[in-house]
Amino acid sequence: MVGVGSPFGDDRVGWEVVEALEAQSWWRELAGRRVNAHLCDRPGAALAGLLQGAGWAIIVDAAHLPDTPPGTIRWLQPDQLSLLRAPSSHGFGVAEALALANELGQLPRRVDLLTIAAGQFASAELSAPVRAAVPEAVSAIGRALLAQGLGPPAAASGGS
Amino acid sequence: MSESRTVRIEVPVLARVEGEGALDLTITGGRIEDLRLRIFEPPRFFEKLLEGRACAEVPDIVARICGICPVAYQMSAVHALERAFGVTVTPWIRAMRRLIYCGEWIESHALHIHLLAAPDFHGYDSAIAMARDYPDEVRRGLRLQGLGNEIIRLLGGRSVHPVGVRVGGFHHAPALAAAQSLAAKLEAALPDARELLRWTARFPLPADEQAFTCVALRHPDEYPMAAGRIVSDGGLDIDADSYESRFRELHVPHSTALHAQLDGEPYLVGPLARVNLCAAQLPREVRDTLASTGIHFPSRNMFHSVVARAAEIHHALLEAIRLLKAYTLPDSPFVPIEPRAGEGAWATEAPRGLLWHRYRVGEDGRVAWARIVPPTSQNQARIEQDLRASIERIGAQHDDAHLRRHAEMVIRNYDPCISCATHFLRLNVTRV
Numbered sequence: 001m002v003g004v005g006s007p008f009g010d011d012r013v014g015w016e017v018v019e020a021l022e023a024q025s026w027w028r029e030l031a032g033r034r035v036n037a038h039l040c041d042r043p044g045a046a047l048a049g050l051l052q053g054a055g056w057a058i059i060v061d062a063a064h065l066p067d068t069p070p071g072t073i074r075w076l077q078p079d080q081l082s083l084l085r086a087p088s089s090h091g092f093g094v095a096e097a098l099a100l101a102n103e104l105g106q107l108p109r110r111v112d113l114l115t116i117a118a119g120q121f122a123s124a125e126l127s128a129p130v131r132a133a134v135p136e137a138v139s140a141i142g143r144a145l146l147a148q149g150l151g152p153p154a155a156a157s158g159g160s
Numbered sequence: 161m162s163e164s165r166t167v168r169i170e171v172p173v174l175a176r177v178e179g180e181g182a183l184d185l186t187i188t189g190g191r192i193e194d195l196r197l198r199i200f201e202p203p204r205f206f207e208k209l210l211e212g213r214a215c216a217e218v219p220d221i222v223a224r225i226c227g228i229c230p231v232a233y234q235m236s237a238v239h240a241l242e243r244a245f246g247v248t249v250t251p252w253i254r255a256m257r258r259l260i261y262c263g264e265w266i267e268s269h270a271l272h273i274h275l276l277a278a279p280d281f282h283g284y285d286s287a288i289a290m291a292r293d294y295p296d297e298v299r300r301g302l303r304l305q306g307l308g309n310e311i312i313r314l315l316g317g318r319s320v321h322p323v324g325v326r327v328g329g330f331h332h333a334p335a336l337a338a339a340q341s342l343a344a345k346l347e348a349a350l351p352d353a354r355e356l357l358r359w360t361a362r363f364p365l366p367a368d369e370q371a372f373t374c375v376a377l378r379h380p381d382e383y384p385m386a387a388g389r390i391v392s393d394g395g396l397d398i399d400a401d402s403y404e405s406r407f408r409e410l411h412v413p414h415s416t417a418l419h420a421q422l423d424g425e426p427y428l429v430g431p432l433a434r435v436n437l438c439a440a441q442l443p444r445e446v447r448d449t450l451a452s453t454g455i456h457f458p459s460r461n462m463f464h465s466v467v468a469r470a471a472e473i474h475h476a477l478l479e480a481i482r483l484l485k486a487y488t489l490p491d492s493p494f495v496p497i498e499p500r501a502g503e504g505a506w507a508t509e510a511p512r513g514l515l516w517h518r519y520r521v522g523e524d525g526r527v528a529w530a531r532i533v534p535p536t537s538q539n540q541a542r543i544e545q546d547l548r549a550s551i552e553r554i555g556a557q558h559d560d561a562h563l564r565r566h567a568e569m570v571i572r573n574y575d576p577c578i579s580c581a582t583h584f585l586r587l588n589v590t591r592v
Contacts, residue, residue, distance in 0.1 A: 006320075041320045042227070045275060045287070046309065049302045092275065096288065103291035104299060 001037040001141070002050060004061040004094060010070065010118035010130045014060045015039050017116070017137045024138065026152040034150060047097035048104060056110040056148070058141060061094055062130075063115035070119030071129030073137055078102075078111050114141065183547070183567055184414070187556045195548050197540060197571070199415040210530040215241050215499045215521060219325045222517075222532070227320055228271065231264040231312060232510030233532075234325040235386050236517040240400075241327045243504030244521050245497060252490040253329040254386075256315055259483045260325070261385045261508070262476040263311025266304055267319070268511035269431070269469040269476075272575045273360065274301030277466050280569040281363040297359060300352050304473060307349055311480055314342055329494030336489055343484035346477055353474040354449055360470040361453030365463040370549050372542060374433035374458070375422060377509050383441040383475060384434060386508045392422065393437060393458070400507040403516050409533060419541045420533060426541035429513025430574065431468035432459065446474045462546055465573050499525030510535050512575050536576040543574055 003018030005011050018037050021027050031037065038050055051057050065072065081095035094113070101107040114137060119127045126134075145151025186194040206225055210218060222237045223230035235257060242249065274297070275287040284290040291298040309319035314334045316322020324330050375396065377388030391397045398406060409418040421427070436458035439447065450457065450471055455464060505518040513535030522528040550570050551563060558566075 041318055045271070045302055046306055049299075049306055099288045100291055100298070103288055104295050 001035060002057060002059045003039045004043065004059060006042055007124065009121040009123050010127055011062045011121050013062045013116045013126060013130050016126060016134050017060045020134050020138050021141060030150060044092040045097055045100055047094065048101035048106065051101050051108055052106040054108040057108040058112045058114060059094060060114045062118040065117045068117040070117050070127055071133035072117040073133055073140060074115050076113040076115055190556050192548055192551060192556055195544060196414045197544050199417040207530045207532055210527045213527050215327055215525060215527065218527065219327065220323060223321045228268050229264055229510050230321050231260050232508060232515050235261060235508045236506050236515045238325060238327050239506035240504045240517040240519050243506055244502035244519055245500060247328060247495060247497060249329055249495055255483050256330060257386050259480055260312055260315040262480040263308045265476040265511050266473050267308030267312065269473050270301050270305035270308060273466060273469055274298055276572050280572060281365060300356060304349060304352055307346060310342060314338060326494055328497040333490050333493040339484045339487040343481055346481045350477060353477045357449050357470040357474050358453060360467045361455055363466060367461060368463060368550055368553060369460040370462060370546060373422060373425065373427040374436045375427045375429050375514060376434040376437045377507060378438055383438055384509050390507055391437060400505045400516060403505060417537045417540060420538040421541060426545045428542050429535050429538045430465065431472050432462065432465040433513060434509060435468040435471060442471065442475050443478050445478065446471050463573055512536060513538060539574050539576060543571060546570055
């Protein structure tokens with residue numbers, strides 16, 4: 001589980017989701033044995049190294065999605081990301097890191113991107129709609145893990 | 161009849177920093193009539209932004225100037241301010257500053273070699289394309305870059321825009337166990353650093369001897385990093401206070417970044433300038449590996465910068481291991497600072513070269529005036545000089561695509577922040 005973010009406004013939502021996940025008791029029971037969580041500050045190419053050895057990676061990141069209300073959660077696959085034509089050190093983002101990991105043969109068998117549409121990057125805090133999306137994102141991850149036999153006990157995910 | 165063509169190479173996109181630029185090239189009758197590396201990124205006004213700020217805020221503000229080399233900006237700033245206040249730091253603080261700087265050199269150099277420079281020399285569009293054919297080399301580069309980041313994190317709290325540095329020292333001292341475990345990891349990476357140096361020396365680098373002036377810090381006891389006198393291979397030998405007496409920053413109409421000149425002439429800063437001037441102070445192990453490559457320093461081939469960068473990674477790794485092995489917990493990770501009116505200048509060696517700062521602090525203990533001269537602006541005039549010589553050497557009659565590729569490679573070789581954008585060079589040709 002990788003939360004990608006920066007301290008700027010809604011760009012920090014990747015961190016906030018993973019931190020909220022780590023606060024769940026069911027996550028703590030799995031942590032270190034079957035799942036690992038990482039927070040990254042614009043990891044660049046280093047993300048390729050971080051994914052090495054993982055069978056499945058979920059990457060949580062803020063997304064700039066035009067015409068999409070802030071806080072909208074969307075699952076994406078790596079091939080849905082468009083690469084910059086030729087990445088530079090400053091522009092080496094998640095898409096480029098995944099492409100590099102793929103070339104190096106160290107891309108996990110399964111990679112899912114959980115994106116949350118961002119609204120603003122100016123303040124230090126999350127905007128209200130993006131903050132409201134954090135618990136929803138945690139639930140979505142819980143459901144994805146449960147479908148693979150990991151994750152929250154059925155009762156907890158059932159809302160009791 | 162003379163053939164005239166105007167070649168315009170554009171760099172339209174840049175993510176951050178001193179980035180948006182273009183190369184304008186006018187060739188008439190096979191000769192370069194005009195050559196301008198234009199930087200039209202809006203000025204960022206960091207110096208103005210610092211005015212009125214408390215001195216304690218300065219390290220965190222200047223760290224934002226560059227995402228790749230924030231430590232360099234912090235190091236020049238804290239030293240200059242401490243000089244203004246007449247403060248001397250402890251040997252522990254001095255050692256830890258050298259350690260965090262080693263981390264930045266390793267991280268920044270590894271990134272440049274593998275993501276930017278190596279694809280040029282091996283004929284790939286990007287590191288991603290190169291990784292298919294050179295997976296082990298790229299993995300090795302990423303490992304080294306990661307270790308550099310780990311060193312920065314140990315003292316800075318995080319690797320991007322680290323927050324551990326303060327005027328007077330560091331906010332926290334790392335735990336002894338953390339220092340020891342990092343030392344062991346770095347030692348295990350020494351074969352990687354040696355192999356990287358040998359690999360870069362085997363790159364099919366163009367042979368392009370040019371005359372240029374090298375400028376770097378020189379320190380009597382160590383390879384320069386955070387302290388020393390400013391020297392050149394033309395006999396310059398001054399302290400940071402006297403920088404403005406010999407170096408001038410000029411506005412040129414085609415660039416929003418200032419051009420710098422030494423006694424009215426372009427000059428080079430960065431890894432090649434440092435190795436050319438200070439190779440004797442590299443550890444014996446690095447000198448031996450360098451000697452075995454058959455490349456001799458001082459070198460007049462600008463493309464040997466990539467070899468110099470690899471040599472500095474090897475050096476920084478050895479230095480970090482030495483400093484971590486000698487690590488002890490300090491009584492305090494900082495010395496107390498009482499901001500007062502004063503003025504101080506300092507220069508350190510950023511990965512890309514000399515980084516000079518001067519601050520004037522007012523009676524209220526706040527920054528009254530600041531001046532920052534980054535390596536990229538110092539190298540700008542030299543890059544233009546190199547482009548002119550280099551394009552004339554290969555022959556301006558080549559087609560536009562060939563000229564563009566060569567110009568990109570020349571520019572990127574300096575590792576300027578605009579190297580980010582030069583991958584996007586676009587060529588518009590007007591034939592008259």
